[in-house]
Each structure stands twice: as C-alpha cells, then as structure tokens.
Amino acid sequence: MPTAIEIFKHLPKKNCGKCNYPTCLAFAMQLANSKAKLDDCPFVSEQARAALAASSAPPIRLVRFGSGARVIELGDETELYRHEKRFFHPTAFTVVVPDSLAPSEAGRRAKEIAAVRFERVGQALSFDAVCIRDVSGDAARFASAAEAVGSSVDLPLVLSSGSPERMRQAAMKVIQRRPLLHGANAQNLVPMAALAKELSCPLALMQNGLGEMADLVAQARAAGVEDLVMDFRTSGLKDQLESSTVARKHSVKKTYRGLGYPILVEAGKGEDGILRGMLAVMKYGGLVLFEEISEAQALPLFVLRQNIYTDPQVPIQVKPGMYPVNGAKEDSPILFTTNFSLTYFTVLADIEKSKAPAWLLVVDSEGLSVMTAFSAGKLTPEIVAKALESSGAREKSRSGILVMPGMVSRMSGKLQEATGLKVIVGPKESSGLPKFMKGL
Amino acid sequence: MAEVPVPKEKWSGKIGTVALGATSEEGGTRSSRLVIGGGTGMPFLSYEGPTTHRPLIAGEVLDTVADLPDLVREEFGGAVDDPAEWAKAWVERHGADLVCLKLRSTGPEEGDRPPEEAAKTVLRVLQAVSVPLIVYGSGHEEKDAKVLEAVSNIAPKERLLLGHAEESAYKSVSAAAMANDHAVISFANLDVNLSKQINILLTDFGVRKDRIVLDPLFAALGMGLEYSYSVMERIRLAALMGDAMLQVPMVCDTSSAWKAKEASEEIEGHDGLEERAAWWEATTAFAALMAGADLLIMRSPRSAGIAKRAMRSLMEVD
Numbered sequence: 001m002p003t004a005i006e007i008f009k010h011l012p013k014k015n016c017g018k019c020n021y022p023t024c025l026a027f028a029m030q031l032a033n034s035k036a037k038l039d040d041c042p043f044v045s046e047q048a049r050a051a052l053a054a055s056s057a058p059p060i061r062l063v064r065f066g067s068g069a070r071v072i073e074l075g076d077e078t079e080l081y082r083h084e085k086r087f088f089h090p091t092a093f094t095v096v097v098p099d100s101l102a103p104s105e106a107g108r109r110a111k112e113i114a115a116v117r118f119e120r121v122g123q124a125l126s127f128d129a130v131c132i133r134d135v136s137g138d139a140a141r142f143a144s145a146a147e148a149v150g151s152s153v154d155l156p157l158v159l160s161s162g163s164p165e166r167m168r169q170a171a172m173k174v175i176q177r178r179p180l181l182h183g184a185n186a187q188n189l190v191p192m193a194a195l196a197k198e199l200s201c202p203l204a205l206m207q208n209g210l211g212e213m214a215d216l217v218a219q220a221r222a223a224g225v226e227d228l229v230m231d232f233r234t235s236g237l238k239d240q241l242e243s244s245t246v247a248r249k250h251s252v253k254k255t256y257r258g259l260g261y262p263i264l265v266e267a268g269k270g271e272d273g274i275l276r277g278m279l280a281v282m283k284y285g286g287l288v289l290f291e292e293i294s295e296a297q298a299l300p301l302f303v304l305r306q307n308i309y310t311d312p313q314v315p316i317q318v319k320p321g322m323y324p325v326n327g328a329k330e331d332s333p334i335l336f337t338t339n340f341s342l343t344y345f346t347v348l349a350d351i352e353k354s355k356a357p358a359w360l361l362v363v364d365s366e367g368l369s370v371m372t373a374f375s376a377g378k379l380t381p382e383i384v385a386k387a388l389e390s391s392g393a394r395e396k397s398r399s400g401i402l403v404m405p406g407m408v409s410r411m412s413g414k415l416q417e418a419t420g421l422k423v424i425v426g427p428k429e430s431s432g433l434p435k436f437m438k439g440l
Numbered sequence: 441m442a443e444v445p446v447p448k449e450k451w452s453g454k455i456g457t458v459a460l461g462a463t464s465e466e467g468g469t470r471s472s473r474l475v476i477g478g479g480t481g482m483p484f485l486s487y488e489g490p491t492t493h494r495p496l497i498a499g500e501v502l503d504t505v506a507d508l509p510d511l512v513r514e515e516f517g518g519a520v521d522d523p524a525e526w527a528k529a530w531v532e533r534h535g536a537d538l539v540c541l542k543l544r545s546t547g548p549e550e551g552d553r554p555p556e557e558a559a560k561t562v563l564r565v566l567q568a569v570s571v572p573l574i575v576y577g578s579g580h581e582e583k584d585a586k587v588l589e590a591v592s593n594i595a596p597k598e599r600l601l602l603g604h605a606e607e608s609a610y611k612s613v614s615a616a617a618m619a620n621d622h623a624v625i626s627f628a629n630l631d632v633n634l635s636k637q638i639n640i641l642l643t644d645f646g647v648r649k650d651r652i653v654l655d656p657l658f659a660a661l662g663m664g665l666e667y668s669y670s671v672m673e674r675i676r677l678a679a680l681m682g683d684a685m686l687q688v689p690m691v692c693d694t695s696s697a698w699k700a701k702e703a704s705e706e707i708e709g710h711d712g713l714e715e716r717a718a719w720w721e722a723t724t725a726f727a728a729l730m731a732g733a734d735l736l737i738m739r740s741p742r743s744a745g746i747a748k749r750a751m752r753s754l755m756e757v758d
Contacts, residue, residue: 081677083670118710120662214442237753241484249447256444275750278723282669282730296712299702300661300719304727307666342664349663349699353507431579435549 002052004032010048011041018042059251060260063202063227063286065129065180066156072128074229074262074286080252083312089262090309091280092128092287093301094158098135099145106132106145107152114153118299121316121341125302127155131182131289132170134161139169146170150177158182158204158289164191171199180204182264182289183231189216193223202227204264208234210246214258229287231264236272237279240265244284262286269293274301281305316341320364322391325351332357333401333440334393335426335433336384338365338373343430350430354437359397363387374408381411381418388419403440406432446487451680455479455734456687457493458623458653460538460601461572467597471570474538476653476734477689482676483732484754491755495729496537497744498574498737499530500695503553503561504545509698511717512740523561524568531569534741535748540574540693541565546587547578555583555590562591566598574625574737576603585612589619596620601691603627604655607638614647623651625691630657630667632674632686639685649688653735658692661724662700668692672731689734697721698739722746729754 008028019040021027030036038044038052062076072092079085095113097106110130118125132149134142143166146159150173157179161167167181183204184192196203203225207213213230220228230247234240244263250256265285267276269292277288281304293301310316318339324332325348337347339362351358363384365373373379388394388402402421404412406428416423427436457477462468476496481488502508505520512520519525523541530536543558545551562575575591577584588602589612603625605613610626617624626642628634635656642652656675659668672690679686697703703720706713721743725736729751738744 081670081673082666083674118707210444211441214444218442236756237750238484238486238756241754242487245485246444246447246487250444253447255447258442259444271746271749272753274719275726275746275753278726279730282727294712294715295710296715297719299707299710299716300723303662303702304665304723307662307727308669310666312666312670342659342667345663345700349701352701353699 002032004029007031007052010044010051012043012045014043016043058260059254060248060262061226061228063229063262065158065178065202067176067178068154070154070156072156072287077248077284078252080249082308086311086313087309089286090305091277091285093277093298093305094129094131094287094289095127095293096131096133096160096289096291097145097149098133099138099142100135101145103144103148107148110149110153110155114155116295116298118302120303120306122319123306125299125306127298129156129158129287131158131160134159134163134166134170137163137166139163139166142166143169143173147173150174156180158287160289162188164188164195167192168195171195171201175199175201178202180229180287182206182229184216184220186212186216189219190223193220193225196227197224202229204229204231206231206233208232208239210243210259217258217261228261229264230259230261231266233266237275240276240279240285241283244280248284264289267291277301278304281308315367317367318344318362320362320387320391322393322396323348323360323362324357324396325360326355326357328357328359328397330396330398332359332397333399333403333424334359334361334388334397334421335403336361336363336387337405338363338368338370338379340365340367340369340373343369346430347433350433351437354434356437356440358437359393361387361391361393370405370407374411379408381414384415385418388421401440448487449481449680451481451488453680453682453684453687454489455676455679455689456650458650458689460574460599460623462597462599466599468599469566469570470572470598473599474572479676479732479734481680483730486755493734494755494757495733495751496735497748498538498540498735499527499534499536499741499744500693500737500739501526501530501539501541501565503541503543503558504550506550509704509717511704511714512698515741524564527565527569530741531571534744536571536744538572538574539565539569540576540737542576542578543587543591544578546583547580548583549580550578552583555586558587559590559594562600563594566595572599572601574601574603581609584609585616588613588616592616592620592622599623601625601653605638605642607634607641610638610641611645614642614645617651618646621651623653625653625655626688627655627657630659630664630671632671632678635671635675636683636685639688643685652688653691654686654688655691655693658694658696658724658728658733660694660697660700661720661727662702663696665724665727669727669731672728672733676732690732691735691737692725692728692733693737694721694724694728694743695737695739697724697743718742718746722750726750
C-alpha cells in the first residue's frame with residue numbers, strides 16, 4: 001500500500017469534503033489505512049486511479065491452487081521480518097510421488113502422506129499438497145499416476161513435468177482440482193505458458209539466477225499468465241537464502257517489481273532436504289517439495305512453521321483446564337499458571353522434571369504471561385477461583401492445596417479467601433519448581 | 441537479461457568481536473584463539489558483508505549427569521561420567537569448536553560441591569582438551585559468586601567465557617572475569633531493552649565491550665522459539681543500525697530443546713523418537729543461527745553435526 005503522502009499527490013486537492021473527510025490529506029490518510037475507498041472522491045482522475053491501482057497492488061502476488069475447501073494460498077506477504085507485522089501465508093509442504101510407481105501404489109503413497117498428522121496446542125499439523133512427478137517420460141503413465149493420486153486424496157495437487165504434452169494429458173485428468181503446473185523453463189516456456197493459460201492453472205517457473213528468472217517472469221506474463229510461482233533451482237542453502245531474500249526485499253520495498261511472486265523450493269531429500277525446507281519456512285519460501293521425509297523429521301519442521309508464522313501480537317494460547325502431570329491423583333496438589341504457551345510449556349517441563357504428581361490448572365489469561373496478566377487484571381483471585389470451578393478442579397484434586405506463582409505472591413491472602421484452599425506460594429521462577437516440589 | 445540490482449543495506453554499525461581462549465603467546469595454554477562476531481550484515485547474506493568469523497559450536501559438558509536424557513548419554517557412551525573424558529569426546533570425536541562446562545554440582549541443592557573442587561574440574565578439562573572453554577556455575581547467585589571467582593583464579597589468562605551476569609546479579613561474575621582477563625556472558629530474558637540494559641551495566645562496571653557475549657535466552661522449538669527469534673533479529677538490526685550497546689556477539693544455549701516433550705517422549709502412533717529428538721535441537725540451533733547467533737552451546741553431537749553442516753552450506757565452505 002502506498003503511503004498517505006504518495007496517495008495525496010494524486011488527489012485533486014480541492015478539500016471539497018464530498019468524500020466525508022474535511023481535507024484531501026485526511027482522505028489520503030484513510031485510504032492508506034484501507035478505511036476509505038478511492039471511489040468516494042468524485043473528482044479523482046483516470047490517471048490517478050491507474051497510478052494508485054498499480055502502486056497499491058500487493059508486493060507479492062497472491063497465487064492459489066487446489067479447489068473447493070482445499071485451496072492453498074501462496075504469496076501476498078508484506079514484511080521482511082515477522083516482528084514488523086507478521087508472515088501471513090504459512091509455507092506449504094508437499095511430498096513428491098513419482099510416476100515410476102504403479103497407479104495403485106501411487107495412490108497408496110498419497111494416502112500415507114495425507115495421513116501424517118500431529119496435534120499441537122490445538123492446531124492440526126500436516127502436509128498440504130501432493131506432487132506427482134513425471135520421471136517415466138511416459139504420458140499415459142504420468143496421467144494415470146495423476147488420476148490415481150487425485151482420486152485417493154483431496155489435497156491440492158502439483159504436477160511436475162518438463163514436457164508440455166505429458167503435462168497436458170496429466171492435467172486433463174485432474175483439471176477440476178486446479179493443479180499447480182511445475183514447470184516452465186527457458187526451453188519450454190512458450191508451450192507451457194500457453195497450456196497454463198488455456199487450463200487457467202498457475203505455473204511454476206524453473207530458473208536459476210535472479211535476472212534470468214525476471215526474464216522468464218516477463219515472458220510468461222507477456223504470454224498472458226499472471227499466476228506464477230518462482231523455483232530458483234538453487235544449488236544449496238546459501239543460494240536459496242540469497243535469491244529468496246533479494247526477491248522478497250525488492251518486492252516489499254518496491255525497489256524492483258519483476259520478482260513479486262511466491263517462491264517454490266525443491267528440497268529433495270535427506271538432511272539437506274529438511275534443512276532447505278526449514279530455511280524456506282524462516283526465509284520467504286512459499287511452497288516446498290520434498291522427495292522424501294520421515295515423520296520424525298516432519299514434526300520439527302511443522303512446529304518450526306507453526307512458531308514462525310504465529311502472529312507476534314496474538315501469542316499461541318493453551319486451552320484452559322486442569323492437566324494431570326506425572327500421573328496426578330486425587331491427593332496431588334494443584335499448581336496454577338496462565339495460558340500463555342511459553343509460560344505453560346516452561347512450567348509443565350519443570351513440574352515434569354520434579355517427577356512429583358501434580359495437577360496443572362491453566363487459567364485463561366487471554367494469552368498473557370503471569371506478570372503481564374497480573375498487571376493487566378487478567379489474573380485475579382476471582383479469575384483463579386472461577387477457573388477452579390469451571391475445570392472441575394475440586395473434584396479431580398481433593399488435596400486442598402493450591403500452589404501459586406511466586407511472582408504474584410501479593411495476592412495470596414485474597415486468593416485464600418476466594419478459593420477456600422490452602423494457598424502455598426511457589427517459586428518466583430519456574431526453574432525453582434523441581435526443588436520446590438520435593439519439599440512440598 | 442534483466443538487471444536485478446542487489447538490495448544491499450547501508451548499515452552504519454557492525455557487531456564487535458570477542459576472542460576466546462588464549463595461546464601461549466597470550467599467556468594461556470590453548471592451541472588456538474577463537475574469535476566470534478564481526479558481522480557487518482544480517483546473518484549469512486554474503487552480499488551484505490562476508491561472514492569473517494563463522495559461528496562456533498560449543499559442546500555441553502556437565503559435572504553431574506542426573507538430568508541428562510538417555511539418548512544423549514548413549515551418544516557419549518561412558519564418557520559422561522567424567523567431565524574431562526566428555527570434553528575430549530566432544531572435541532576429538534564430534535568436532536566441537538570449544539567446550540562449555542556447566543558446574544551444576546556446585547548448586548546447594550545439587551551436591552553443593554565446594555568452589556575449590558569445581559575449579560579443579562575446570563583445570564582437568566583444560567588439561568584434557570586444547571580448545572577454549574566456557575564455564576557456567578549452577579545458577580545459584582551466592583554460590584556462583586564464589587565458584588566463578590575460584591574458576592577465574594585457577595585459570596588466569598586462559599580467556600575463559602564465564603556465565604552468566606544478569607541485571608540482579610552481575611557484579612561478582614564481572615569482577616571474577618575482570619580479575620584475570622576472562623570474558624563474560626551477559627544474560628537478559630527475551631527482551632531487546634533488557635539486553636541493552638545489562639550490557640550498559642557491565643560496561644559501566646568496567647567490563648570491556650570486547651569481553652562481552654550476549655545471551656538473550658533462546659527458547660527452544662515449540663517452546664516460544666518465535667519470541668527469541670524475533671528478539672534476536674531485532675537486536676541484530678538495532679546493532680547494525682548503530683546501537684553500540686547491542687553490538688556484541690550473541691550466544692544461544694540450545695540444550696533446552698531437550699526439555700520439549702517431543703524430544704524426550706514417544707508420541708502415540710508416531711515412531712522415530714531418536715531422530716526426532718536430534719532434529720529438535722538441530723532445528724532450534726538452525727533457527728538461532730538464522731536469527732544471528734555467533735556461538736551455540738549444544739547438547740547432542742548428532743544435532744551439532746546437523747547445525748554445523750547447515751552453517752557450512754550457508755557459507756559454502758567445507
């Protein structure tokens with residue numbers, strides 16, 4: 001989005017007030033914050049409209065593939081660093097199924113990929129798409145693999161082939177799924193772009209080198225394809241980091257407009273493949289293709305993505321409630337903390353370390369840490385008492401003991417009144433819990 | 441061909457360097473002196489400035505193994521029962537750049553070993569390996585004051601890196617470091633301003649800036665990693681933009697990754713705990729590197745191997 005001053009330059013500067021704002025500058029400021037529409041100005045010229053439309057286009061094009069409820073959105077990012085606002089569209093992970101497998105086998109493989117699933121802090125973590133790759137060089141074989149995978153899973157699909165003709169035959173089998181075509185290179189660009197345009201599918205461009213990629217982008221656009229994805233065919237982590245960073249920086253800073261498309265990373269397999277996938281998560285990758293990845297490697301990768309794509313202004317929250325730790329029983333004490341995930345995980349790990357059975361009561365503090373919640377009035381004796389009731393804490397633990405975070409010891413008296421439990425002040429730092437629990 | 445300009449930032453600041461370990465030339469006994477820091481751009485962007493000093497990996501050695509995960513213990517075999525052997529295994533078998541000795545057993549709750557004995561452990565490790573050494577106490581404020589003083593005195597001029605100084609307790613550690621020209625870790629809890637504050641306190645107290653390594657607390661994967669990642673990016677950006685009090689190298693201790701449930705417990709329906717655990721710390725380390733770490737303290741050799749290969753690939757060196 002252009003700044004208010006940039007917008008203001010294009011406005012008529014009549015200060016007529018017909019837009020419902022007293023001055024053109026005030027109107028420009030509302031436009032910059034997306035709180036007003038340019039159409040509200042009756043005097044805006046066609047040139048101004050065109051100029052503002054161009055400069056308000058997203059720095060990185062939003063590209064979609066897939067169909068129905070299973071659509072993957074790539075791009076439309078606006079920041080270099082997540083703390084500046086946030087990263088919006090999480091890196092999508094895709095596993096490759098080669099058409100060297102028999103169709104039934106390819107379908108089974110795709111189902112396995114779709115079945116990999118983990119639950120973490122209330123979010124489901126899984127792969128996002130399946131890529132069918134033409135390794136056989138046989139059009140019929142590639143097409144039946146695509147068909148078999150398409151009928152086995154409802155995930156979005158990527159078709160990977162260097163041959164426009166084989167690509168066409170496979171794409172026709174799954175066209176209603178709007179697959180991503182991967183891809184065009186300098187040799188096959190003309191027929192590939194024509195095919196992408198005809199089928200209205202997004203197209204991945206495969207080219208090493210920033211200038212060379214910019215040329216390929218320009219040619220694809222000239223051929224009428226706008227939904228593009230860039231695969232820089234990078235040689236290693238350094239090349240991947242630097243190409244992705246240069247493309248991203250130019251796009252968001254608007255210093256060069258020819259590379260404003262999502263980035264695809266062909267990760268391959270093994271350790272290097274996982275590292276490429278992880279680098280893509282941290283540094284601007286939109287879509288990653290893995291040839292092979294084990295569940296043991298997938299979970300850390302998924303969690304890294306969950307972490308990096310968390311909105312910095314909305315901390316990950318843990319579901320409030322009573323959680324048993326170390327095999328808690330009726331006579332185990334209750335400890336409470338807030339539902340800010342970092343606080344929860346730290347406290348949980350420290351109670352586990354003590355090996356002493358205990359109940360951990362997670363109080364809804366709207367995702368704030370103990371001290372912040374206390375200062376903001378989100379962690380009061382009343383709120384804790386309410387959490388005890390709503391979680392059925394008194395039925396689960398009959399110990400009559402409530403351990404509170406040492407940081408907020410000043411509310412211990414009121415807490416005792418509000419809950420009627422024997423309140424014990426715990427350590428100030430969670431790291432003191434193992435020792436504390438031993439003496440409890 | 442289209443001309444794509446390189447969007448090089450014109451940073452006004454750069455990260456200072458800190459030398460660790462001392463050779464005979466400097467009055468110590470280490471085989472080489474290692475230098476960290478010196479970054480002139482964001483991590484690993486060669487077009488913003490070469491990475492002259494690649495980030496280093498320190499292998500963690502504990503003087504008591506009560507809480508050591510079995511998976512890590514297995515990687516070292518019997519070596520974990522003796523800090524000197526453990527350190528040797530890190531350097532000789534696993535290629536650690538340096539060793540980080542944590543004197544846990546000095547903690548009043550963990551054995552309360554006297555400072556003189558702990559200092560002897562330091563001496564034994566120094567004799568077992570020739571790389572520079574990082575030394576932590578137990579984290580117990582009053583005891584650490586005595587332990588680190590004894591450590592500082594028993595290895596004068598070795599340029600140890602002593603951990604750590606924090607806002608509520610920095611004078612005794614800093615004094616121990618200054619007395620024998622060691623370096624010190626300044627610790628702040630996940631915050632740019634607190635990081636700056638502790639560095640101001642240390643320099644006001646008389647610690648030279650080229651003797652300070654900042655630990656902004658790197659939270660492990662799945663345990664708040666994103667906070668640490670962003671705090672470190674902001675520290676690095678502020679340093680490059682000219683904030684002198686943040687222009688020090690950063691150290692990240694990734695051993696906390698082993699506290700994550702996913703790194704230590706089987707997950708129903710999913711196998712591969714050993715591999716998952718190795719990746720848990722490796723991922724934490726990789727994220728720390730991308731956010732600007734100059735020094736990693738790592739627990740597992742497998743994880744350290746992955747982190748090292750990631751670093752080499754990022755720098756295209758062998």
